[in-house]
Amino acid sequence: MAFTSFGAFLAMGGHGPYVWAAWGVTALLMVACIVHARFERRQLASAVKRRARRGDRHPPHQARHADDT
């Protein structure tokens, strides 16, 4: 351990605000990336489900083209 107490850990030898600002913004943005990705995925999954329900009645025209990868 580089610090003697939790208070010293938070203070970072007087550099606390800088260290925690940099780490905080990094953590915030990385978590935001994950949250956004999960949100996007859930939305698309429900869109696909909706489309699948409708698609049974109206086959979408794209299905005629074979896999054009």
Next chain:
Amino acid sequence: MTQGQKATSTILETPVPGGLWVAFTATLKRDVTLMFRRRGELLNPLVFFALVITLFPIGISPDRAVLALIAPGLLWVAALLAALLSLDSLFRTDYDDGSLEQMLLAPQPLAALSLAKVLAHWLLTGLPLALVAPLLGVTLALPLGSYAVLALSLLLGSASLSLIGAIGAALTVGIARGGVLLSLIILPLYIPVLIFGVGAVQAAVIGEGVAAHLAMLGALLAASLLLAPWAIAASLRISING
């Protein structure tokens, strides 16, 4: 490939005497002529260059010592912006009237034809900018002895700027109001040219050797000459065919 296509392609590939060179010079001549027909537009970059330079003594200070200090950077940045402004029209009219599509269909490689267009653009914007820059340098109290280097660095640098900028112009030609986007994608790529261009002039001002900077500008020009035509051609194909 069907029989008919094969036949046409053989006809097209039949070597015409000096085919590529003829097409290159023809494109060059055509573009220069067209640009001369719109003389007002031809002067715009130069007027813009002079105007921007006028803004700085007013905005910062008319003090000759201050101006002399920042003159190399100012002249280069202003010339760079002037060159950037003229880029949007590089392929625009040809795109609008359909002659760009003709160019795509031509049997000669598109890269060579686009190189001719860029050359025409440089002859009528980069070259005049480089020639006018020393005059504007006088108004900014640019120290003596750096005028030739200023013109030479702009001569070399603006050619790279035209080549790199043409990639952006080709990418954005199909986009309505692509002007701001063009600056956004091209300006970061201009930074090395700016650094070595200004570096050359500053070295001349303080009396150091300028050969290294000019050599770097030459290297950048050689690299862009080698690579940019292909990127321009690919970008034009994308803009036209989607």
Next chain:
Amino acid sequence: MWTFIHKWGSPKWFYAISAKVQPWCWAVSLILIATGTVWGLAFTPTEVNQGQGDSFRIIYVHVPAAFLAQSVFVSMAAASLVFMVWKVKVADMAATVMAPFGAVMTFVALFSGAVWGVPTWGTWWMWDARLTSMLILLFLFLGVIALRSAFTRREGGSKAASVLAMVGVINIPIIKYSVDWWFTLHQSATFTLTSRPLMPMEMWLPLLIMVLGFYCFFIALTLMRTRSEILRREIDKRWVRDLIKEAQ
């Protein structure tokens, strides 16, 4: 080689295989980042920093983010190349989702660098070589994103963004070199943030762990978002609908 590329190029195959790989990437990245965070923040002795105080602990987010930002651009350009040469659509989907993440990482590197500058240089911003290159990289990312979204047809946007990514990746070393050169010419600061002679092991080992963790995070997030992008673009394909039917 060909079969390999075409297999990876099939969205369906990629969708299936990435589902298996993805949880591992998340797990590894989480473990590495957690280890690096605890180690770097609490256990690396303060004495290793050569007179910067504890502000040196910013290095554990600044350097991984800066490394990753550049690697994301290179990966994006590589994916663009694969897309342009072999017409692999999955590569383009990956390139699409990489760009915003790269911009975020570049911003993280810039922000942490600026914050670090306050105790080190006494100012929020210094035109230091690394920060300047990072700023230019941010503009390059924004340019690629803007160009892609400016096209009304997706196909055109994809190809244009690919060309720009490839042009940009050729330019990155040139920009980096010229900015370094420019900075040494005008150098007013006595030292840059992270270029010091030899880092003691207690300092660089957690840094290495953090860098690896960030890379795994990038891979995991890219896999996840590429899967979403596949659904978005292939929503009308039969295999996607079959997939949903199976799940129900």
